[in-house]
């Protein structure tokens with residue numbers, strides 16, 4: 001049995017004492033309280049032979065401390081080491097994005113992810129709730145979003161990189177959605193673990209499922225489209241009629257009511273302009289708005305969504321494409337395309353979350369693709385994640401402050417079930433979580449050894465991770 005404290009990643013300062021603490025129910029012996037003298041992000045955990053105490057400068061930091069304690073307990077098998085830890089995170093935002101649109105995950109599977117996130121002191125679950133291949137959230141007044149938009153008749157088998165003539169489909173309907181009550185329950189489940197859920201409604205592109213449900217939301221309502229059965233980027237984006245903006249107001253208002261987080265993610269990525277270019281209505285609207293470039297239609301969507309959400313006390317987060325058109329100054333940028341984009345965004349004064357695809361997309365292969373399940377992107381090992389240079393070098397102190405955090409992404413085109421979500425997430429998410437917490441620089445070899453000792457905790461949570469090489 002390795003020494004349990006060696007399994008606890010991240011503490012900035014650990015003071016050893018001799019004894020060990022033995023108890024049947026460690027939570028019983030933990031006293032917890034806020035301490036105004038501590039900075040809001042800091043917690044102090046002390047375990048002695050007579051009991052354990054946790055204090056922190058805020059509720060969020062208390063959750064971090066509780067999750068550290070859970071980590072110690074789950075690694076300890078009966079004996080808990082006596083330690084004093086005081087610690088605080090590098091980044092306020094330590095996120096995991098889960099795409100439940102391409103493949104639906106039942107609520108219980110999201111709860112398992114939340115448990116595992118807490119264990120790793122990740123504190124934001126970003127739920128990608130809508131896309132071309134499925135609409136996953138009940139919206140009152142729009143029943144067809146979930147009756148029609150939540151289901152596709154079949155799904156492409158294997159990689160979409162193969163020639164289109166050779167594509168085959170599974171012939172099996174896929175779908176599902178969450179009721180508002182279920183999502184409220186999930187929010188509470190997450191809150192008790194110190195995790196905030198940030199919903200995403202991807203607009204104005206990635207909307208084919210909604211357009212399939214309500215053709216009048218599209219640019220060519222007379223042409224019925226279905227929920228998309230292949231991956232990639234769909235041309236079927238939102239139209240520009242008043243009806244579309246009324247729809248968005250309703251959706252964003254309900255979403256704002258379900259999720260208490262002060263942020264809503266509005267997507268904004270990969271929005272083709274081909275339909276707007278062909279649509280007389282879109283051109284007429286552009287004139288009415290006094291704009292000339294078709295691309296500015298996307299800017300109008302960003303501004304509209306921001307105004308609606310601001311009325312509900314929310315700030316907008318969006319993928320970095322929104323920087324290409326007009327956007328409100330308080331938009332938070334989620335940078336995914338190029339690592340250099342982080343610097344571009346913060347230099348322009350935008351708060352930014354690092355989610356650069358070749359560093360943080362955990363749906364990319366974990367090793368040589370020929371030995372791994374079908375996946376997008378180029379191989380990205382757990383070592384690559386642990387040793388990545390996430391933040392641009394030499395940011396000024398002022399721009400560094402605009403980097404809110406780091407987030408892992410699980411896009412689910414090739415993740416058909418919960419086991420495959422878990423396989424791709426772990427153990428790379430352990431490495432990303434440690435980097436997001438910002439523990440002092442340690443070698444890959446040191447981390448790898450600690451990670452091997454950590455895997456039994458994942459087993460205890462029933463996580464089906466990819467074994468280390």
Ligand code: ACM
Nearest residue numbers: 269270319336357
């Ligand atoms: C993205 O990968 N389209 C954000």
